[in-house]
Amino acid sequence: MESSKIIVRISDFAIGRAPAVLVTQGIGSCVAVCLYEKEQKLGALAHIMLPKTIKITTDGDKVNPLRFVNTALPIVIKELEKEGAVKEGLSAKLVGGAHMFRVLGSAEDDLGAKNIKAAEELLAGVGIKIDNEEVGGNVGRSLEFDLETGVVNVTTKM
């Protein structure tokens, strides 16, 4: 159903229920976190840019908390709980964390790898199980998260 697609931009998230499909396009080193509660067919998709808040040196600028794994995911989980989700019932899928440029660091310690690690650690810390990952490599990805089935369909162009 084309009309029920909700597009999630970078440093943002969306929450929905079946039959909605949550979509995000062109994930590079970012991490897309899909959270799903099967019983209620309730889910969230967050497209996060960076692992954790680093002090911003710019004077007076307010930084979007949805840019960072450590501040974005607690917000998303809280919003899901407001919608009636129970943390124990949630499962997660991670997509992204690609290594796009060698100039920006090695595959083991660039932002892509750090984003995945940060998401894994945060989810483990709050007791949400990750049941699938499509991460790393050097390719950009798009995804569609079907809240009817919980299936995350990942596509690439290269």
Place this chain on the structure above:
Amino acid sequence: MNELEGMEKDILTEVATIGSGNASMALSKMLDKKFEVKVPLLQLIPVEKISEMMGNPEQLITLVMIKIIGDVPGTMMLLFNPENAIKLAEQLTKRIKNDGILDEADRSALKEVGNILAGSALNALADFLDFTLVQSIPDIATDMLNAVINTITADLGQEAEKVLVLETIFRDEASTVEGKYYLLFDPKSTQAILDAVKKKINQ
């Protein structure tokens, strides 16, 4: 830094023009044909918005990037649609490509374009502003616009909410090849550039 004042915009436009003017001259020499550049577009925007101003999230692009290191850290990028990247590579390597795929020789040639453009632009800026600027080795990727651009802006977004984006379109006279040339500076670097120019004016 949230907004740029009129004079600051003028100064930064001039800085971008010096950079892109020298870069296009270098490209003209390299290919022995005239390249024209448009007046730069200048924006101070949140890092999340940068990819949006460049095109559709899933459109394929070829991008050469070089990090600027030194007194004013930043990033330089050359953005092509893949057809234009191939046309430029054909002209550089003097080969005709029928497969529509950039091979290692093409990628090397395009990276070298990045090197030369960055070198000439940064030399001109370093002279003008009395800065020391060093460039990283170039890197290249072809993939979805959002995936490529957001990986670079994420790198900048670690330390800044907003980034100054200077965009210049360049094309050869016959319009066979067109690309976009970008300089990205975080607010700290932007301020350093402004201070250096103001100091120069007051001398």
